[in-house]
Amino acid sequence: ALAIQGLVVYMAILKGFTGLSPVRFLKKFLPVMGFAFSTATSNATIPMSIDTLHRKMGVSRRISSFTIPLGATINMDGTAIMQGVVADYLTVILTATLASVGTAGVPGVGLITLSMVFASVGLPVEAIALIMGIDRILDMSRTAVNITGDAVCTTVVAFQDGAVDKAVFDDMEAGRGG
Numbered sequence: 001a002l003a004i005q006g007l008v009v010y011m012a013i014l015k016g017f018t019g020l021s022p023v024r025f026l027k028k029f030l031p032v033m034g035f036a037f038s039t040a041t042s043n044a045t046i047p048m049s050i051d052t053l054h055r056k057m058g059v060s061r062r063i064s065s066f067t068i069p070l071g072a073t074i075n076m077d078g079t080a081i082m083q084g085v086v087a088d089y090l091t092v093i094l095t096a097t098l099a100s101v102g103t104a105g106v107p108g109v110g111l112i113t114l115s116m117v118f119a120s121v122g123l124p125v126e127a128i129a130l131i132m133g134i135d136r137i138l139d140m141s142r143t144a145v146n147i148t149g150d151a152v153c154t155t156v157v158a159f160q161d162g163a164v165d166k167a168v169f170d171d172m173e174a175g176r177g178g
Contacts, residue, residue, distance in 0.1 A: 006145040018159040028056040037144040040107040042072040055175030058168030063158045071150030076100035078142030095120040
């Protein structure tokens with residue numbers, strides 16, 4: 001589900017709203033995704049996301065300096081996906097969406113919000129222990145999906161505002177070495 005969200009849904013949104021190349025976007029944004037994956041924190045990737053979007057993709061800092069921190073705070077769709085997969089769908093989707101809006105961008109927070117989701121569908125909170133063993137890898141994956149969504153949405157907003165330098169986006173050498 002996370003791979004579909006990150007590689008299919010987001011890339012379709014990017015292509016559909018901007019006409020920009022999803023492959024080029026992913027190649028340029030891959031270091032940020034790797035950093036997010038290794039740290040499992042959206043907040044730590046904020047400066048790197050803003051810088052990469054500006055230097056490598058030509059996205060205005062004026063827009064990205066607003067949308068990236070906002071996305072790191074409220075766009076926790078990776079967490080919502082995980083919670084939807086773990087428990088009953090309809091109740092979970094509503095609870096997970098509400099729980100993820102204010103979720104802090106720190107490692108392991110998904111397990112905290114998962115307790116609310118479990119309680120909403122009548123599952124014992126103790127069942128979270130079954131997930132804890134693999135949650136770190138899932139947390140890393142969720143974070144990479146979250147920050148990719150932030151970057152795609154930022155690019156779409158900037159494109160709609162005429163604030164993307166397409167020449168920078170198309171230049172595969174842009175932003176290297178500096």
